[in-house]
């Protein structure tokens with residue numbers, strides 16, 4: 001059935017179409033300017049992401065919006081979306097090469113998704129990048145000869161063996177780095193295998209990010225930090241935020257941020273599957289928060305089980321965190337079964353107090369996410 005309309009409505013809609021077309025041309029104009037910014041940054045070696053510029057621009061536009069009775073949140077949302085587009089467009093012109101006299105880069109596991117992403121970013125920055133994978137080890141001597149940087153990005157469960165077995169004869173001044181999502185063991189293995197500069201990196205994002213702008217890379221220092229300072233600077237030019245951490249503290253945090261997180265998501269999915277939940281009808285009845293939750297759970301199962309098995313099984317310590325969770329779940333279930341409503345409220349308040357200011361902050365952040373989940377509905 002056609003949507004109902006009137007002549008007045010059609011007139012107004014024509015005017016709106018005209019405004020939207022103007023918006024489109026303005027967008028084109030903005031994208032062209034951003035492309036010029038990209039070229040200037042490329043020449044000057046300025047990072048793709050400029051947080052101070054963004055903050056001051058947003059503050060000004062919000063104030064101007066209020067003056068003409070436009071919601072400040074509306075202009076902020078639009079500008080943030082445009083800035084995301086900018087990062088992608090600025091990337092197209094490439095990046096300044098911080099280290100000119102490096103020799104080539106070798107990515108061990110370059111055929112993997114993260115390996116491909118780093119290959120792309122390094123190539124866009126003017127480095128010569130070679131890859132070595134499972135079947136190329138007979139050519140290893142030639143591939144590593146003259147290398148200035150070797151980045152290991154192979155599955156976690158073989159990382160330490162690959163380092164110990166294959167990376168003991170690297171050129172003396174070559175930097176050895178890894179991208180593994182745990183840090184203590186690979187870092188120790190790299191320090192043992194190689195006498196030169198060593199650094200542990202953990203990119204805190206998946207390989208499907210379009211740009212590294214605002215993405216976090218954790219850095220665990222190994223040996224001779226001055227020798228790889230340029231690499232951190234290079235990643236900052238890509239827009240990444242470098243967060244330094246002790247390997248032990250990083251691994252402990254990962255028990256919650258990764259192993260626990262992914263394991264509970266796995267169990268959530270397993271439960272839906274065993275309960276034979278009907279996803280179609282769940283979606284029909286879903287509130288935005290449920291839709292978001294289902295999307296977060298569902299996206300796990302669109303990915304590689306081996307990768308998640310690696311992350312979850314990599315650390316013995318994770319099992320403690322996960323079984324603590326089970327204990328808490330069991331206690332909470334006992335509270336429910338005993339009908340102790342008051343205890344639920346008391347515990348709720350305890351947790352709320354513990355979250356402190358983060359609770360309202362998260363409520364605010366998630367509101368924007370929920371609204372965009374709702375925006376995506378069509379038909």
Ligand SMILES: C=C(O[C@@H]1C=C(C(=O)O)C=C[C@H]1O)C(=O)O
Pocket residue numbers: 034037048049050051053054082083084086087
């Ligand atoms: C265009 C720039 O690059 C990025 C994108 C911005 C934008 O789209 O307005 C603003 C700041 C930077 O994070 C810039 O630095 O001006």
